[in-house]
Amino acid sequence: MTTWSLRTAVPVVATTIFFFLSTMAIPAATAIVEHTFVVSQMNMMHLCKETLVTVVNGQLPGPTIEVTEGDSVAIHVVNKSPYNISIHWHGVKQRLNCWADGVPLVTQCPILPKQNFTYRFNVVGQEGTLWWHAHVPCLRATLHGAIVIRPRLGASSYPFPKPDSEVPVIIGDWWEMDLEEVDRKMKDNFFDYFPSASTINGKLGDLFNCSGVAEEGYVLDVEPGKTYLLRIINAALFSEYFLKIAGHRFTVVASDANYVSPYTTDIIVIAPGETVDALVVADAPPGKYYMVALPNQAPLPDTQTPEPATRGMVQYNNNNNRGAGNGATALRSRNHIEGGGGGDPSPTGDVPVAPVMPDQHDVVLSFYFHSNLTSLRHPRHPTPPVPIRVDEHLFITLGLGSVCRRGQYCNRTKENEAVLVATMNNVSFQLPTTPLLESHYYHIGVQDALLELPGKPPRAFDFTDQSLIPIGTKEKLLEPTSRATMVRWFRYGSVVEMVFQGTAILQGDSNPMHLHGHDMFVLAQGLGNFNAAKDMSRYNLVNPPLKNTVVVPNLGWVAIRFVANNPGVWFMHCHYEFHLSMGMAAVFVVEDGPTMETSLPPPPLDFPSCSHDNNLAPDEFYLQTPEIKVSRIDGV
Incomplete structure (x- = not known):
């Protein structure tokens, strides 16, 4: 495994050219769809109990965003809640617009209480149903709504x-x-x-x-x-x-x-x-x-x-x-x-x-x-052909593990000595202290070292052996893991093939894996352990489905392929909230291409900036009230 830091060096592109670049890079929209999202708290009565919930515009679910393909969207988020907030537009590709993807400490600093921010993005080349939700742990349970994208030629063209x-x-x-x-x-x-x-x-x-x-x-x-x-x-x-x-x-x-x-x-x-x-x-x-x-x-x-x-x-x-x-x-x-x-x-x-x-x-x-x-x-409704040439192959195991609460060594059999984490290739994702997109765009070095997401697990074993699910001596040998901010860099236009392999370490759950900014060709899936010698021959290279969220079956695997052609910093994570909170995530960085039309424009002028004076830990960026700060639990 390789550890490294973001490149240091300097040039800051003048934000005055933002609108010029935006017009050059993003196709013209047919109309502008505008909403104001007021995030606030209200009491709701269910099961004979009044519960305080965080909602948008007093609704659960929140407002439906209805657009026609090619429209431009402007969502004014007014944060009247006690929490730091960001909104992710789930499945919207955000072509050349990673700044609007809405992931705290990955693409942006969150919108603080009593602050507001406007997300602006175009919906181009997509039709159907997507959705929006808070990208804040657990709050998406009440902060979510539908995005309906209709064909530009109307329903008769379905x-x-x-x-x-x-x-x-x-x-x-x-x-x-x-x-x-x-x-x-x-x-x-x-x-x-x-x-x-x-x-x-x-x-x-x-x-x-x-x-x-x-x-x-x-x-x-x-x-x-x-x-x-x-x-x-x-x-x-x-x-x-x-x-x-x-x-x-x-x-x-x-x-x-x-x-x-x-x-x-x-x-x-x-x-x-x-x-x-x-x-x-x-x-x-x-x-x-x-x-x-x-x-x-x-x-x-x-x-x-x-x-x-x-x-x-x-x-x-x-x-x-x-x-x-x-x-x-x-x-x-x-x-x-x-x-x-x-x-x-x-x-x-x-x-x-x-x-x-x-x-x-x-x-x-x-x-x-x-x-x-x-x-x-x-x-x-043409579908892009499946790319045949593959530039990078990744084999990603998904499972659970543990890290010591303090220091590198601990007695994992003792209560409160270790903490359970979720992993990709035996590493659990830890948030950085500075948004990765900002660091990447401005070439600003960050204090935290980044770990390159390993292309394969540290050891091979029978990944779907059900005897690994209960806690025991066999499972304990595979449990120790590490925490890091995991990043994988891809050249613009690279074709990436990944096999997600579910494991039985402490659980045998399925895993809905979501990639921001891209769709994935789902080539094949299977139960048990992936066997390249026989399973690659089953790949559907003719008409595989395109998905932004792929379900890795219980104790099984799924093979996907995607083209890294959207420059920016994109989150890849399990959409089970407990797996995400526990670290089943990584960041994919797609580098700029050779032209202005293949390079990420600068951020919007009103982009939320982190207050470095506050010196908040990563988890404090997610959920914070004015009185109580949630501190991160350190692992190794």
Whole structure:
């Protein structure tokens, strides 16, 4: 492994040329879409308890940003919360505009309380569903919303039948506790904090109740024979979800704002960070049908945690059931979903029909669902060809490990001697003290040494050996790891191939890996250990799906390829919040190309700057109140 520091030297480009460079580098927009996001706190009542939550414009979920491909977007963020805030525009490629990517201490300093900042970016060459969220640990549970990008030629140019209506469906979770406290406890290895409920579009649904009164659920009113485009987003912190609608089927047409070859299924499987666009035809007998979102989790010997399901309603809007609302539903136990909707044989009755859900531990369903995705080949929606030449190969293991709280050596069998971390190639990511994009752009040396992300793990072993999941002598040999600010540099235009390999060290979870600023060709995936000799022959080089978030299967692997053609500093991380907080992340730096059109322009004039007088530690940049600072726990 190589350690090195950012290059020192000097020239500071005058910011007066920013607008000239911006106009040269970024295509002209067809319109300007403008929003003001006021981030503040408000009390919300669920489960008989009033909870203080941080929201945008008093909404949960937050506002939907609707644009046409080619539009320019300006979001004025006014921070009236007690926390430092940044907003990430998840999946927006930010071509030549890394400054607007919204990752504290990677691309920017956060927006401090009582301060504001305007994010400006163009949405070019993308259509479909993306989303925005706070890139602050745990706060994205309540700070999130949809981004809908429509074709420039209108809905008639969709490569599928034009829907009668388009509906965002955001799956999330509800926390009855302070989210700052959740993040702090996770970093200190207290893992007894879990969401109290799952949500659909911010509503808990009738599997939950307050003193016997059912919680309000999301209701989608439909008309017989009409087609609905559901724009499904998983904004939850911890769980991949199964989604079903009783009596109906989905036709999947896009994922992560990339069209896919349509295929029909009765179940959607969606991990945190992913989006799925699916058509649903209201072709069932008029009545009420439950829409159920069920979290999945790895089976034993993995640790089992509370995973609450939720449900909303698809309700046919006709004379028989107009105005029935949610009042006719019968309460059930929180996690038990069964078919038949309470035994009413008639779908036109008042008791809704419920879908038969898969076993919560049937994680192979996720593998099959994601394996079915292939890119659509359509003359009006060309997909870039898969690059054949590969310049860099990386093999990245994903797992858990431990570092000593103080010093390099400790007794890991003793409580509080070591702290659990998440790793990539046995290194856990640690935030720098100066934003990496600023250091990179101005060639300013930073105090912290950077570690080059290793191209392979330090040792080979049976990565998916389930005997490594329980704590024991075998696992202890593989557990020691290190912390560092991990960076990997790529020349402009390099073709990078990565194999993400899940491991069984202390857990066998799947891992939704998100790359900022780029889409990835998903070449292949498999269960067990990657074997280059046989698995590379399975690569789909004809029509692999393009994704910004790829799901590494439970105890399995996925191979991706991308072109590093967007200069800047880009975060790559797991989208499970506990894995991100524990360090399953790295930074990819794409260097400038040879021309102005392939080089990163300077930052906006009003770009947030860090107050070096405050001398804040990295974690204090994430979550800070005026009275309390959250200190970093040092490892090795």
